[in-house]
Amino acid sequence: MSDTVKMCRVIMELIETERQYVQDLNCLIEWYLEPLKNEKIDGIEEIEQLFGNIQEIVHFQKMFTQSLEAAIDKEINQHTDPDKENINFKKILLALGSAFLYYAHHFKLYSSFCASHSKAQKILLAGNDDDDADDFLKSHNPMQQHSVALESYLIKPIQRILKYPLLLRQLKDLTDVNSDEHDHLKEALHGMEAVAEHINEMQKIYEEHGVVLDELAKQYKDSNPNERGLDLNVGELQMYGTVNWLNASSELGKMKRGMELLTLLFIFRTGVVLMAQEKVKGKRKMKSNQNRLAPFLSDVTNGSGMGGTRYKTAIPVDQLQVRLMVGDAHECHGIWEMIHCGSRDEEDGRAGRPEKVYQFASSQEARRDFIKTIHSSIRESVQQQ
Amino acid sequence: MASAAATGKTFQFKLVLLGESAVGKSSLVLRFVKGQFYEHQESTIGAAFLTQTINLDDMVIKFEIWDTAGQERFHSLAPMYYRGAQAAIVVYDITNKESFNRAKVWIEELQKQASPNIVIALAGNKNDLDTSRTTTYEEGSAFAEENNLLFLETSAKTANNVNEIFMVIAKKLPKVNPTTAGPQRAQGNVDLNPQQNTQSSKGCC
Numbered sequence: 001m002s003d004t005v006k007m008c009r010v011i012m013e014l015i016e017t018e019r020q021y022v023q024d025l026n027c028l029i030e031w032y033l034e035p036l037k038n039e040k041i042d043g044i045e046e047i048e049q050l051f052g053n054i055q056e057i058v059h060f061q062k063m064f065t066q067s068l069e070a071a072i073d074k075e076i077n078q079h080t081d082p083d084k085e086n087i088n089f090k091k092i093l094l095a096l097g098s099a100f101l102y103y104a105h106h107f108k109l110y111s112s113f114c115a116s117h118s119k120a121q122k123i124l125l126a127g128n129d130d131d132d133a134d135d136f137l138k139s140h141n142p143m144q145q146h147s148v149a150l151e152s153y154l155i156k157p158i159q160r161i162l163k164y165p166l167l168l169r170q171l172k173d174l175t176d177v178n179s180d181e182h183d184h185l186k187e188a189l190h191g192m193e194a195v196a197e198h199i200n201e202m203q204k205i206y207e208e209h210g211v212v213l214d215e216l217a218k219q220y221k222d223s224n225p226n227e228r229g230l231d232l233n234v235g236e237l238q239m240y241g242t243v244n245w246l247n248a249s250s251e252l253g254k255m256k257r258g259m260e261l262l263t264l265l266f267i268f269r270t271g272v273v274l275m276a277q278e279k280v281k282g283k284r285k286m287k288s289n290q291n292r293l294a295p296f297l298s299d300v301t302n303g304s305g306m307g308g309t310r311y312k313t314a315i316p317v318d319q320l321q322v323r324l325m326v327g328d329a330h331e332c333h334g335i336w337e338m339i340h341c342g343s344r345d346e347e348d349g350r351a352g353r354p355e356k357v358y359q360f361a362s363s364q365e366a367r368r369d370f371i372k373t374i375h376s377s378i379r380e381s382v383q384q385q
Numbered sequence: 386m387a388s389a390a391a392t393g394k395t396f397q398f399k400l401v402l403l404g405e406s407a408v409g410k411s412s413l414v415l416r417f418v419k420g421q422f423y424e425h426q427e428s429t430i431g432a433a434f435l436t437q438t439i440n441l442d443d444m445v446i447k448f449e450i451w452d453t454a455g456q457e458r459f460h461s462l463a464p465m466y467y468r469g470a471q472a473a474i475v476v477y478d479i480t481n482k483e484s485f486n487r488a489k490v491w492i493e494e495l496q497k498q499a500s501p502n503i504v505i506a507l508a509g510n511k512n513d514l515d516t517s518r519t520t521t522y523e524e525g526s527a528f529a530e531e532n533n534l535l536f537l538e539t540s541a542k543t544a545n546n547v548n549e550i551f552m553v554i555a556k557k558l559p560k561v562n563p564t565t566a567g568p569q570r571a572q573g574n575v576d577l578n579p580q581q582n583t584q585s586s587k588g589c590c
Contacts (some may be wrong), residue, residue: 118465121465203462
């Protein structure tokens with residue numbers, strides 16, 4: 001088999017499986033998600049989020065498919081030449097690579113999907129005692145075939161997103177290392193691998209902290225029913241890391257002997273979450289103080305000797321301020337403050353929420369990144385209002 | 386095949402393949418399902434899974450095979466694949482020691498996290514490359530024995546032991562709750578609910 005014929009095969013596989021994938025997503029919506037809306041199943045609100053994610057994904061994937069099709073359209077489809085000798089692969093490959101590079105960032109919406117996927121599966125599949133969910137699933141899959149089961153449709157996005165790097169790698173390996181298209185495909189491959197890493201990372205965070213994050217989002221929604229809500233989905237996460245919470249004792253009192261506090265800060269687009277967990281002192285040494293979506297966190301929090309969550313709070317960006325502490329002493333310890341603004345006097349004269357100041361110490365670099373990220377979330381929310 | 390299908394009961398199982406990249410997971414599936422092997426082209430399958438039916442005595446065993454193509458690096462996503470699986474083949478490459486170590490980790494994870502009754506087979510693939518082997522048959526077999534796994538060395542290239550490994554899995558799988566044609570209202574749906582399944586097996590036996 002010549003390289004050009006192989007190349008053609010891989011390109012066709014990419015396109016054909018892409019079309020099939022979009023079809024499968026449509027099936028999922030029509031066959032399961034739309035009808036589910038009319039069912040009375042416990043926890044159905046949670047599934048709605050999944051539904052929203054899938055619709056977003058379908059919408060995006062259709063666009064993406066079009067750009068792939070546009071890349072090959074004129075070239076491959078009009079060629080009847082069996083040896084594929086006259087096809088301008090350079091043009092096709094550059095266009096395919098561009099499509100991936102252009103959209104790489106968009107694929108990150110799959111990380112929300114993964115988290116919702118985990119939730120939905122718990123509700124639909126683990127609900128042994130929930131006859132409604134069970135009946136619904138059975139009536140939509142009377143032959144009990146795996147291939148048309150909800151579960152197998154739900155895995156497709158994961159399978160697809162992880163397939164792209166494989167296909168791109170094959171294409172790249174079939175090109176001349178000194179060519180432009182090789183470089184282009186290499187970039188695209190890196191981009192899609194980074195996407196997969198990101199999704200993997202978000203999934204890990206969701207597994208470890210999802211319960212607390214979901215709880216905080218629900219609490220906020222319950223106490224502020226008229227507001228926009230706080231989106232604490234991992235897909236919205238901008239940055240996270242650990243901080244040294246200097247004035248923790250004003251909230252928590254003194255730490256028990258032999259215990260210390262592990263404080264995590266999550267910056268979302270619409271708010272910030274502060275989570276403090278107790279752990280046995282010196283049980284694990286922190287490698288780094290901060291990280292922008294990098295995989296060290298699990299190493300730290302998986303460690304034994306973790307107590308429960310001592311403190312957790314979610315602050316919407318519109319009630320948030322950050323302050324850089326100046327002066328040499330502050331500078332060298334990387335001290336900064338996050339302020340949960342007090343609510344202004346309301347019309348009925350009730351005392352509002354008092355201002356709360358959280359003082360942190362981070363490395364210089366971490367402090368800069370945290371403040372930068374929080375500022376950009378605040379800016380974004382101001383612009384949207 | 387047709388006669389058995391006409392008389393026998395059909396059992397359906399979800400089977401996942403796990404293992405390091407390039408050990409031959411997709412090749413094993415392709416060999417088993419289609420009888421094909423591609424020497425040079427990495428065998429991409431495209432579909433999320435393939436199905437294959439085999440006959441065992443008077444039963445028909447239908448495997449729905451979930452290939453986890455490319456996801457091994459992205460570990461957090463793996464549980465989505467093996468959740469609810471009744472069988473798993475953990476594959477390593479006999480010429481790649483690291484892939485054997487990785488296989489051990491997968492097995493440990495499956496034993497902790499997957500359905501408690503999952504049938505796990507360990508496959509030492511590429512046994513046509515005996516001269517460059519880095520993991521001996523004995524190593525593989527001893528590890529399998531310690532961990533109560535099925536074990537075979539296979540070659541997707543020569544087809545050696547490929548059908549066999551699916552066959553030994555089929556034999557070991559508990560045969561409860563056959564799939565019948567038409568809507569099925571019975572409890573103990575094999576696909577989704579392993580716990581329920583065990584309960585119903587107590588009831589019917």
